[in-house]
């Protein structure tokens with residue numbers, strides 16, 4: 127078992143997230159994180175799914191995602207050079223004694239303070255999920271009031287994976303065009 | 315052309331070639347029913363329960379290969395469809411369900427008869443739609459038909475709000491062509507995989523083909539037989555694969571799995587190569603997955619990539635249309651006969667292969683196996699469809715009716731839905747009016763959907779309905795006998811007088827209590843113009859053999875007791891039932907009965923004790 131990062135491009139239609147969530151529940155797949163957002167292509171959303179799975183298990187997750195009619199394409203970034211980022215907001219209690227230490231650690235993590243009052247700091251930290259986990263760990267002794275994490279987003283590095291650009295949602299399509307995978311159109 | 319949404323629904327159904335729909339009206343679908351009167355070309359069958367409508371659509375689809383259509387109102391009408399939709403999903407049957415929904419403004423308010431039907435059916439449909447605008451109806455229906463029948467078929471539901479049915483828009487069929495950029499029904503396996511598959515086949519000593527329903531969907535029977543014959547490979551079928559390969563073909567060993575033939579399950583465990591064609595390694599065919607076919611490499615030819623490595627890890631996967639895949643594979647296959655392997659299988663088959671239950675002595679008891687065998691003898695020369703329910707009778711049908719043609723057995727395999735047979739048979743009869751259609755049902759399952767007898771009477775269709783009446787929920791009783799020390803909790807079951815019941819619906823009822831009457835009664839019923847319902851009073855505590863207990867190794871089967879009238883002979887008759895009391899069958903538990911039970915013989919069998 128290892129973490130697998132899958133990118134799924136989906137048609138932005140009502141119910142699509144529920145279909146994906148339902149699929150993961152129904153097939154008993156182990157989701158680590160799931161994030162969704164728009165892409166540069168109107169009508170297409172992009173999901174980053176991190177699942178705990180064996181290699182064969184990841185293929186089954188991918189195949190099941192493809193079975194959803196609204197899923198346009200799935201890319202597995204697990205074994206490709208890629209960037210993985212997450213954002214966290216951490217609210218920490220500070221006293222006049224600890225404030226400077228907290229600020230120093232914030233600096234070390236290249237995080238930044240986004241809100242200050244007499245008793246707390248809110249720190250925005252971005253990076254890999256591991257980095258955010260680490261930041262949480264070092265802040266814990268000072269007293270974490272609350273924490274929120276976005277879940278991971280991922281992107282392939284470099285230009286080879288141009289296919290990682292979102293697929294176009296075609297406006298005109300005939301039944302005949304769908305044979306032999308031709309329904310799988312791309313913007314490149 | 316300006317039309318109401320309701321009219322557009324019917325226009326689309328016409329364009330899709332629909333000639334019959336199965337449905338039940340209600341408030342939210344009323345505009346559609348009102349518009350129906352303008353479309354006399356489509357025949358509407360009024361069902362007695364919406365579950366029946368879905369099973370009829372399913373039976374129609376399985377008998378013909380065309381898409382079946384079921385219609386219901388919102389809320390309870392739609393939720394009544396759930397079992398039928400799940401049944402179609404598990405067995406990859408192409409149906410389209412159209413449901414009415416409350417007005418689009420009322421959605422989310424818990425309006426009268428509002429249910430989130432697309433939510434409810436999401437995991438049991440291939441895809442579904444909620445349509446809130448008349449202008450979106452045509453495309454949703456076109457896509458629904460296309461999705462239902464393409465790739466791995468399955469049910470699609472289209473939920474249409476009442477206001478969408480009522481408002482008027484321009485109807486443009488051409489502009490409503492499917493727009494499905496993410497839908498990939500067809501795949502083609504990479505060339506390298508073909509070479510690897512061919513190598514495995516050409517070097518195998520003990521290969522075996524596992525034939526499933528996918529062969530039927532791909533219409534690849536001829537290709538499979540050709541491959542098997544050329545390369546000398548025996549074939550075994552799944553339950554849903556029955557009929558795909560003719561029972562009389564010398565290449566066909568019979569059914570695999572929980573109630574499959576003993577020699578087949580043994581052959582699977584001994585094989586060095588399994589070639590799985592359009593089947594999905596269901597737990598009912600594998601038994602204990604950890605010990606399943608450990609000696610065999612596996613090739614999986616399958617249209618649905620998500621089936622690959624799901625239950626059983628395979629060595630080569632050829633994803634695609636079976637007929638195309640086999641066509642492409644064929645030139646690289648070497649001729650072979652595997653004489654040694656065939657000899658091994660024949661030896662294991664022993665006397666059982668030549669057993670003819672017709673020649674067994676009549677001990678005065680009526681056995682389901684004889685009933686089924688007599689129905690087969692009477693109908694084998696005619697194009698016949700048998701539709702079964704779920705339980706012991708279903709397995710006996712699979713064992714004793716010898717199906718020669720694809721689509722000649724219709725049965726709920728994946729979901730095992732009791733109540734399926736009668737409505738599915740009605741659908742099958744509408745799909746194939748010229749074929750003889752038989753229902754084989756248990757007294758339990760029959761009672762689940764028996765009100766559809768009224769549909770039969772209203773539609774004046776001719777079916778032959780064989781109720782295999784053992785006054786038990788037989789299959790569950792069998793499990794209780796084998797695994798729960800004969801504690802028959804909630805399995806003894808009373809029923810109506812089925813003869814009187816049939817007559818109450820204006821149909822003919824016939825009771826048969828002895829073996830000598832069966833053949834004659836069956837012939838007489840076939841000549842009747844209307845539907846005949848049989849009450850076959852069979853042995854109450856007979857069991858289906860062989861049986862692989864759930865989760866047991868595939869070749870660890872419980873065999874029929876030697877003394878049993880239907881016992882196989884020779885090496886096959888080893889009595890191996892694992893049981894607390896040293897392999898002996900305990901005496902029958904007292905039979906809970908009502909007055910109707912007096913027709914029955916004592917349930918205990920003298921010969922067993």
Ligand SMILES: Cc1ncc(C[n+]2csc(CCOP(=O)(O)OP(=O)(O)O)c2C)c(N)n1
Pocket residue numbers: 703704705706707708730731732733755756757758759760782784786787788789790
């Ligand atoms: C809807 C439904 N409920 C329960 C079951 C569990 N079940 C499987 S077989 C069976 C007994 C069937 O009895 P009957 O219809 O009399 O047929 P028999 O086994 O006696 O031939 C039951 C209850 C089921 N398959 N479907």
